[in-house]
Amino acid sequence: MRGGTVTVVGGSIAGCAFASAAARAGADAVTVLERSEGRLADRGLGLCVHDDRAAELTAAGTLPPGIAAHRLARRRWVVRDPAGPAGRVFWDQPFPFHSYHWGLLWQGMREATPASVDYRHGVTVTGVAAADGGDRAEVHLADGGVEAGDLVVGADGYRSVVRRAVSPDSRPDYAGYICWRGNFDARRLAAVGEEHWPSEAVTTVCFEGGSCVVYRIPGPDGLRVNWVLYAVPPPAAGLRLDDPTSFPPGRVTAELAVGLTALLDHAFPPYWARVLALTDPEDTFVQPIYDLETAPITAGRLLLAGDAATVVRPHNTSGAAKALQDATAFEAAWRSAATWDEVLHGYRSARGAAGRELVALARRLGRAQVERTPPWSTMRPGDAHAWWQDQLGGAPGIGGQAMCPATAAQDPRH
Numbered sequence: 001m002r003g004g005t006v007t008v009v010g011g012s013i014a015g016c017a018f019a020s021a022a023a024r025a026g027a028d029a030v031t032v033l034e035r036s037e038g039r040l041a042d043r044g045l046g047l048c049v050h051d052d053r054a055a056e057l058t059a060a061g062t063l064p065p066g067i068a069a070h071r072l073a074r075r076r077w078v079v080r081d082p083a084g085p086a087g088r089v090f091w092d093q094p095f096p097f098h099s100y101h102w103g104l105l106w107q108g109m110r111e112a113t114p115a116s117v118d119y120r121h122g123v124t125v126t127g128v129a130a131a132d133g134g135d136r137a138e139v140h141l142a143d144g145g146v147e148a149g150d151l152v153v154g155a156d157g158y159r160s161v162v163r164r165a166v167s168p169d170s171r172p173d174y175a176g177y178i179c180w181r182g183n184f185d186a187r188r189l190a191a192v193g194e195e196h197w198p199s200e201a202v203t204t205v206c207f208e209g210g211s212c213v214v215y216r217i218p219g220p221d222g223l224r225v226n227w228v229l230y231a232v233p234p235p236a237a238g239l240r241l242d243d244p245t246s247f248p249p250g251r252v253t254a255e256l257a258v259g260l261t262a263l264l265d266h267a268f269p270p271y272w273a274r275v276l277a278l279t280d281p282e283d284t285f286v287q288p289i290y291d292l293e294t295a296p297i298t299a300g301r302l303l304l305a306g307d308a309a310t311v312v313r314p315h316n317t318s319g320a321a322k323a324l325q326d327a328t329a330f331e332a333a334w335r336s337a338a339t340w341d342e343v344l345h346g347y348r349s350a351r352g353a354a355g356r357e358l359v360a361l362a363r364r365l366g367r368a369q370v371e372r373t374p375p376w377s378t379m380r381p382g383d384a385h386a387w388w389q390d391q392l393g394g395a396p397g398i399g400g401q402a403m404c405p406a407t408a409a410q411d412p413r414h
């Protein structure tokens with residue numbers, strides 16, 4: 001199928017990928033409506049993509065080549081131990097991922113968006129609706145404007161307004177815990193020594209009631225250290241957790257900062273507590289954890305993508321890869337379709353179950369690594385391996401799964 005007009009709500013990772021996919025597949029006009037003014041700001045900075053997913057997505061043309069990435073190879077699980085300041089490594093696990101700087105990834109995606117795409121900043125969508133008896137869809141803008149097109153893609157993240165129209169009862173559920181995130185220039189590590197930490201290693205610091213992942217990422221001015229710390233119970237200090245919300249960098253209050261310091265002091269190996277303490281307060285923030293499986297991912301001429309379709313706890317390390325896979329499946333469905341119904345059917349068949357599986361796996365990972373942590377201090381590699389397999393529950397691994405070529409390219413008419 002060729003031609004048609006596509007409006008994409010949200011111009012982050014999923015939005016850029018879907019706009020590019022629609023333009024490549026032959027849309028006459030593609031518009032992106034992004035509420036942020038100018039360059040999108042970073043929100044915590046680091047993310048990882050599994051090497052196999054990155055290779056597939058690059059081959060599919062969804063992940064542009066040349067975006068800065070830092071190679072990771074191993075994940076070392078560490079627990080506080082009297083034997084040494086860096087704790088005891090109780091498991092060394094393969095970790096075939098590359099890490100990215102969120103802002104550089106977004107910039108690379110944005111620059112790779114074809115020039116024919118009309119990407120508009122500072123445009124907030126307040127609602128979407130069916131138009132022309134369901135053969136088109138329209139978006140309602142905060143300035144009172146209305147724009148209609150053949151297809152509206154909701155790439156507007158975990159608080160999606162498009163999702164409200166596709167699946168009005170679907171709301172992200174608060175998982176019962178929060179994460180702290182932070183980052184700092186890796187040159188600061190000289191102050192605490194780097195001998196405990198090879199460049200390609202991710203460290204997961206384990207403690208009762210939580211865990212913390214620490215790894216290096218590329219940055220505009222050299223490597224940075226990025227960390228994400230999950231812990232129960234959540235701090236009581238004035239966080240509203242019942243509704244999806246997050247605190248941008250700099251919003252961590254003095255009371256929250258005291259709570260984090262206390263946790264580092266009593267639960268972390270001293271070396272890793274010193275590493276996290278290298279973070280400036282304005283580069284530390286708190287984010288509640290949610291999950292959501294949206295049952296339908298399309299309705300009429302509306303389609304959900306990325307975090308708007310499913311909200312996956314971050315333990316699965318799959319958010320960006322999932323958004324890019326959605327766009328890959330969308331393009332494949334479009335190329336083998338003759339009508340809009342076939343595009344939507346093909347996308348649904350390729351991605352509906354994939355999103356639900358990611359949510360379920362990430363829930364199991366969150367329960368095991370935060371909500372019901374095992375006795376880490378007595379764990380040996382064999383115990384850790386069995387514990388990990390139990391979390392996977394038959395899945396081959398984390399970071400998302402390979403897209404099934406037969407599903408992605410299947411003829412939606414059958």
Ligand SMILES: Cc1cc2nc3c(=O)[nH]c(=O)nc-3n(C[C@H](O)[C@H](O)[C@H](O)COP(=O)(O)OP(=O)(O)OC[C@H]3O[C@@H](n4cnc5c(N)ncnc54)[C@H](O)[C@@H]3O)c2cc1C
Pocket residue numbers: 009010011012013014015033034035036040041042043044045046047102123124125126155156157158159160161305306307308319320323
């Ligand atoms: C600014 C920002 C920074 C991030 N930083 C990180 C990070 O450092 N590490 C990490 O792992 N993940 C980060 N994420 C999340 C990560 O991008 C996503 O989990 C993943 O890439 C899937 O992205 P998405 O495009 O589906 O959703 P999102 O990245 O959440 O993007 C949704 C986009 O839609 C826009 N939008 C929302 N509502 C409307 C509306 N009503 N009208 C118009 N536009 C709207 C938002 O401004 C946003 O740009 C960040 C997201 C954002 C928006």
